[in-house]
Amino acid sequence: MASSSSSSSCSSSSEKKITLKSSDGEALNVEKNVALEFEPAKGFLEDNSEEADDEAIVVPLPNVSAAVLSELIPYVKQRLELSAKPVQKKLIKAFDDQFTRHLSDDKLGELMLAANYLGVNYLLDVLCDVTADRIKNKSVEYVREFLGIQNDFTPEEEAELRAQCPWAFEGVDQD
């Protein structure tokens, strides 16, 4: 399996660099083990494994911008280093918290899309948690605005839904 070979050859492959090409055409050099964390890159590298020189490979990632990639790459790199060590889950959680704490709402959305596209599931999990956490105590209006959702209920329909369980609308945070 590619994943097991990547982890066993971790030390040697960490020197090897792969070039990722973002949606806006920028080329970013990353360690091979980091690139292997991204599903599309991994697939691409497996398909082109005959190529002798990894340096020559340019992996196109047409759905991710350079700005997002440059945030993702350091995170994935550090996260890989962390999980290689026998550290406690608490530490990893603290690291994730630190990474997500200062993300703006739209950056959060961009990262989620990217993590989804790149198949970085551990990051996606964390980002979903953070998003859920940010909206859980908020009003319906806030959530609509946060996620850019149009209210397609008639006022009567909405009032009816609210009347069914008034308790759920009590005590939400101030927006």
Added chain:
Amino acid sequence: MPCAWNEQCRVRKKRALRVRGMGELAMLRQLIGQLQQFLQLYGSFPPHNTDSCFLYFHSHQHQQLPEEQTHQLHSCPHEPILTCDELAGTCTFVPLDHGMVRVHDSQSEVQGQFPLDIYAYPFEPDYVFLALSSSYRISEGSSVFVNSHRWCLPEVDDGAADDYYGFVMAAGKSGSCKMLEPVKPPPSKRSRKERNRGKLAGSTSTAEAMEQEIWKEFPEDLYEAVIARLPIATFFRFRSVCQKWNSLLKSHSFSQHCAQVPQGNPWFYTITHENVNSGAMYDPSLKKWHHPTISSLPTKMIILPVASAGGLVCFLDIGHRNFYVCNPLTQSFKELPARSVKVWSRVAVGMTLNGNSTSSGYKILWVGCDGEYEIYDSLRNSWTRPGSMPSNIKLPVSLNFRSQAVSVDGILYFMRSDPEGIVSYNMVTGVWKQFIIPTPLHLNDHTLAECGGRIMLVGLLTKNAATCVCIWELQKMTLLWKEVDRMPNIWCLDFYGKHVRMTCLGNKGLLMLSLRSRQMNRLVTYNVMSREWLKVPGCVVPRGRKRQWIACGTAFHPCLMATA
């Protein structure tokens, strides 16, 4: 005569809401004192007859009750009415041998002999009511509200009788209303738009537009992943975000997705003194109280949550007659068919699921102190009586009614005394077992709890003037309780030198405990797994001020799919 209670005891009847003056009080006190002696004499549950009627003695309220509350209390069927101001006649109770009482009501000229029973409002120190088990009804309306805040009853010292009858009184409570700290009403909310209008005025509209664009192109499964991580309470709010979310949250696939998410903390369905007929649900993940209205629950009588399984809460009315099952989140509701008993004595109740969810059915068991038991099967929608308890279980089963049953892998465990220990019933195999387990010394108000298959005991340990909540775990090999945790010292200090009573309001992995002394009412949760003690915020109804006093409750795992 073996009966020391052979003195006439008169209770004047009035048709108002309060008994006025010390004369009535003295009489009441005398009556209660005599009833206690009666209890001590007989020591066991007096026999029952058909219908019961109750006289309430309510020491809690020193003010006239608001109209709707008295209405609630009054309209309990078969629950009588010895009331208040327009007193016309005199009602005489004469205790007889064998748990009977002779009643003479000079107003209605009714006379007869009836079995007598004493109950407390379950788990609740502030109410005592006497039940006349008979078809006799004194007249309409029958609550006696005692308006003195000094009213106090000596406690029954005998532990068994105490548990058995739940016959406890808060000594000399000074008017409870005064003890309630006024809490500010929740601040009114403003929409984000409103607030941001000013704040964002200067910022570029493109930033906002971009943000919306990003989230708009979100694939559906990502939305679902976020929504599935939301606390269940928010589903009901966010249904009204848009049509798509509404249909998603109602969809079967989403419910299944949620069912696969490991069960977190249970919620607690409780009822409060102030409003016995509407519930207050505590959601520990949001640390919030919700106030649902379950419209289908009968409002004419007091209905107590007694057990739960798979998101359904089982209710039993205060006269121990009718069972109801309800999902407090979705209002799915069912009244169970009538039991086949003629005697409405107090019962312990347990509930289990047949499979992993309520879709494969659930069972409810009640067991009385005489060893009678019956099982309700939701698939057949009927009660069955599988047999009687084996002879190795000592009768009567002195069930500890303060302790709700716990269920582990389809086995229900009930706490008993005399001999102290546990009786268990396997809902699959139908086998009763008894385990004799000595209760730790100096222990009060103890109840069973459960966490991941471990059987726990929680109780108040009192030594000299110090009181502490302790947690024990059952050692299944040695059948001994082993202490595993205590409430933090700093919290215990608050109760130093005070008389404290504890009620367990739910015992599924997370325990909610109500600790009360004269001036205090503390609600705390204890997580058995993480050994974390947390304070519970006061329960205040929306737009209300007064903190509500929780009377009793049960823990349940919130589940949208559970149908009664």
